[in-house]
Amino acid sequence: MMRFLFLLSLCAALLAACAREVGPEARIAITQRPGAVLEVVYELRRAQPGIAFHEIEGDYRAARWDLPPGFEIRKKDGAEVIARRDGARFKTLVLTAHPAQGRLPKEYQPVAPYGEGGVLVYTGHFWPLTKAQARADVVFDLTPAPGGHAVAFGDNAMALHDWQSPMAHPAFVYLGPLEPIETGAVMAVIDPQTPGWIVEEFKRLVPESFEKLSAMFGAAPETKPNLFLAAVPGKPAQLSYAGDALPAQFQIMLEGGVWAKPNDQARGVFLQSTVHEAVHLWQAAARPGASKPPEWIHEGAADAIAAEILAALGEWDAAAFEADERTARTDCARELDKGTTLNGARAKGYYRALYACGHVIASAVARAEGASTADFWRAFIDRAGPEGYSEDMFYDLVAERTGDPDFAGAVRDFARKPLARPEREIDGLFAAAGALARERGR
Ligand SMILES: [Zn+2]
Structure with a gap:
């Protein structure tokens, strides 16, 4: 029995090694046609019954992607799947993606014209998922219309072949006639x-x-x-x-x-x-972890840190900085008055809450610890590590840096619980932060 098991695991190891040698699970060739139209060719390593993509709200793919005869797109278990109507497996799929003018709410933008004769492609919309709904191991070939540039990160080429993002993440790729401007920083x-x-x-x-x-x-x-x-x-x-x-x-x-x-x-x-x-x-050095923490954590902090930068650059005086914080407080109260918790706001489409209430929390925490939101994020990036961050990690760091678990608990309740009188709760959070800072001599 032992020997059988050993043989079995040896085979599994060999199979894994073979699979790696065969290369990526799919090659996706995206070629720009006139008018920001894209021809997209999927070559799968093995025949599959379908290609799954992360779901986009509404009918964006169904309305903008032309599929070959006999294929259809359907929504299934939080994914969109392209499959043959007769259920047969396939290895090749050729589709045409048409540009969209309107924006998708809280979603990376679809294929869109970008300047005269150009197009900005978000690879995430074309990137198939594995059965476990992770991004499959794929390579892209990206080709602009004749004479154009393909630009992504530090690359500026006539075309990108066997391309994978250096960030191992969906990315924007520009295809078109514009010559990019490269400086030391960007x-x-x-x-x-x-x-x-x-x-x-x-x-x-x-x-x-x-x-x-x-x-x-x-x-x-x-x-x-x-x-x-x-x-x-x-x-x-x-x-x-x-x-x-x-x-x-x-x-x-x-x-x-x-x-x-x-x-x-x-x-x-x-x-x-x-x-x-x-x-x-800069925040991207700390990725949201598998628990999918709420977006107010990074969106609100981005607003708060932007205010700190504008003050540091001399663009804003103290009055402008305070006015910005007041706007966040007012907007946050108004959004939460619509009858949602902060953590429930995204699902209800109250996107402004993510920014305004996230800003409120970031500012209150900064006040309590007598530091800046940028300082907090520097520590948060270290804490997040390669596994990414969670919502609980955020509250734990608030408790640690303010030295007061009760204050961290108040922040957590503010995000998670329905608030009968949001404006008063916001005032209370800032009052608690101010009292804590005074008490600790910060
Ligand atoms: Zn943002």
């Missing part, structure tokens, strides 16, 4: 439709804020960050800023006529939102 792709004054602000703000962030966090990001900045006309009175951050990347999409000429309102939104996205590049 690789930037800037759409020439972006108003000139915004480009000047961007070129000034990025190095200044990156330097402050490196000083506050005690390190620079490991991979050279990739920044994408684009603008679309929109409506004359519109001022919309959409930002998406990924490890070592962020993209900014400006929309509306208010961006066209320099003005204080647009400049204020641009500075605050861009620094918020930049903070995510």
Whole structure:
């Protein structure tokens, strides 16, 4: 029996070794066609009954992806699966993905036109899942329309072959005619439709804020960050800023006529939102762990740290800093008054709560420990380690750094429990933080 078991495990080891030699589970070739349309070819290592993807709310894939005859897309157990109608296995799938103009709520953006003749691809939407719903081991071939560039992280090439993200995570890849701007700190792709004054602000703000962030966090990001900045006309009175951050990347999409000429309102939104996205590049050193901690932990801290950076850069005086915190308190109370807990806000679509209430918590914790939110995150990154962080890890670090488990308990209750009078609870949290700081001489 022992010998049989031994043989069995030897075979298993051999099989594993063979599987590694065969290479990735799938090759995904994405080729840009005119008008930001993508042709996507899946070559699977073995024939499969379907290809599963993480689910996107609504019918985004069904409406934008053209499948070959005999194939369909269906939702199943929190995934979207492309399969043949007759149930037969297949090894190759060729589909066409059409661009979308609208944004997906709290989701990385779909295939979207990016500047004249360009397209920004988020690989996560095309990345198949394993049976355990993890990202499968895949390689990408990414090819721009003739004469274009493929840009991702530090790469700027005519095409990317056998490509895997250096961050082992879904990423943005630009395909198109724009020549990226590479500096010591970043690789930037800037759409020439972006108003000139915004480009000047961007070129000034990025190095200044990156330097402050490196000083506050005690390190620079490991991979050279990739920044994408684009603008679309929109409506004359519109001022919309959409930002998406990924490890070592962020993209900014400006929309509306208010961006066209320099003005204080647009400049204020641009500075605050861009620094918020930049903070995510540093926060990415601590990944959310398998327990999927709530997003207010990193979104609220990004707002709080952005305020610290803008103050440190001299962009904000004390009054502006306080006004920003007051706005967070007011918005948080308003969101929680809608009848949700903070931890339940995302599921109900109250996304503003994640930012405002997360900011409230970050600021109250900073007050209690007599330090900054950037200081807290420096310690939080160390604590998170390679396994990533959990919600409990956050409260444990609050207890440790403030020296008061009761205060950490109050923060936990604030996030988890329904609050009868949110405004009073917020005041209470700041009062407790102030009292704790005074009591401990901080
Ligand atoms: Zn954010």
